[in-house]
Amino acid sequence: MANNLGIRNRRLPALLLTLLLVFSFSAYFSPATAQPVTKESLVNIGPVWIKVTVTLPTELVATDEYQVPVTILITEVEGAGLKVFYLKGLRITIGDTSTLEVVPDTPYSLSPGRPVSLTVKLTPRFFASQMVPGDIKDTTIKIDLSYYFEMNDGSSSMGFYSAFTSIPVRVIAPRTYVYVEPYLKTDYDPFYIVRFYVDIWVKGEGFIENAQAEISGAPVQCYLLTTGKMNVEEKRTLEFLMNVSKLGPFARSQYSVTVKVTAVTPWGYTYSYSFPLNLVIKPVRETKVNLPSTVVANTYVPVSFTLNPPLDKDEQATVSITFENQPVYSG
Known part of the structure; x- marks a missing residue:
């Protein structure tokens, strides 16, 4: 009995370590667990008091798009009566680098007691454009109102006003990794054909929007091929064909070939590979x-x-x- 307990006690640290690793991995990439929060702000633009309500997630994962609802309501007007108030748009800033201007086709007309609602789409290319796979960034969101108003006494004003200056948010770029392997095959029967192959596969988390391979320096039948969207653990093979027999007198004895491969993540990070090759062609007789x-x-x-x-x-x-x-x- 004592021996059995000793074995179990020795296995316990390994079991705890395994559980800790699984928990850490799940906590890193779990966009579904991030609950949205609602923020309210009461701002004073001249004689006009406006209540702004926004609901947005606390985490932004760079494989997803987010619909952010914003509601604007005039709650009070001081002094002379309000003639017109137009919401011309929104300016959303994440950190110090990414700014999104939201401008409707026509300005929204606001009046006291009548709320106006609009939805803003946040895309990975906006909020994670300068991140590399595996990055985690804690930053803030700022929301400005673009407005114009005119009072009954003829006074007016226009410009930007900050409704929210610092809403905390975490931006996560998944660990999306792209692997590439080119290789070459040659057939002589019934035709002399050189085939270029490029294997592309994705590991880690998330997906890529597209991968493309390009052959330059050799007269292949199609020099550019693409994969389209690829998920993790997915693999594609792109094939380029060079028919030396049909080229006949156009075929040279030697080519300086370059195989270039690029793959783009949803937030715009680009993997780029280049493989030079000196291709020797046997004479066609x-x-x-x-x-x-x-x-x-x-x-x-x-x-x-x-x-x-x-x-x-x-x-x-x-x-x-x-x-x-x-x-x-x-x-």
Whole structure:
């Protein structure tokens, strides 16, 4: 009994460590657990008192878009009566670098006691544009109102006014990693074809919006291919084909090829890879075959081949002959 307890006690730290790692990973990337909060602000723009209400999440994950509702209500007007009040738009700033101007097609007309509601879409390219995969940034959101109003006595004012100056928010860029592997295959039968392959796969968290591979320096049939959206653990293979036989006299003996691959995350971070390659092409020759029209079974048949242009001194030719899909000679 004591031995069993000793074994269990020795396993306990490992079990606790495993549970801690699982909990830490779940806490890092759990956008569904971040609950939105509602903030209210009462601002005074000249003689006009305005109540602004906004609901937004406490965490912004760079794979998602967020719809943020904003409600503006004039609660009181001091002094002379209000003739018109227009909400021309909103300016939303995250940290010190990202600013979003929200301008409606026509200004919103506000009057006391009648709220105006609008929805602002926050995209990853706005709130996480300068982040790399795995970044976590604690910052603030500032919301300004763009307004114009005129009183009955003829006085007026226009400009920006800060409804919220510092709403705390955490921005998370998932650990999205892109792996790339190019390789080459060559076929000689029935045509001389060079095939470029690029394997692309995604690891970690989230997804990528698109990956593309481009071949430059070689006359492939299509030089640019894309994958579209790719999720984590997904793999795609892009294939480029260069038909040397059909190129004929346009084929050169050597090409300086570059395989370039880029992959873009939802918040705009771009992975970029470049693979240079010196591609040597074997000469393409015209082949003529001479053989008798009638042969006798189970006897040797003379067959001759002529290559134009002929082989160089350092070259060798291999001949393979099949009859009814069965190999009969190779050498």
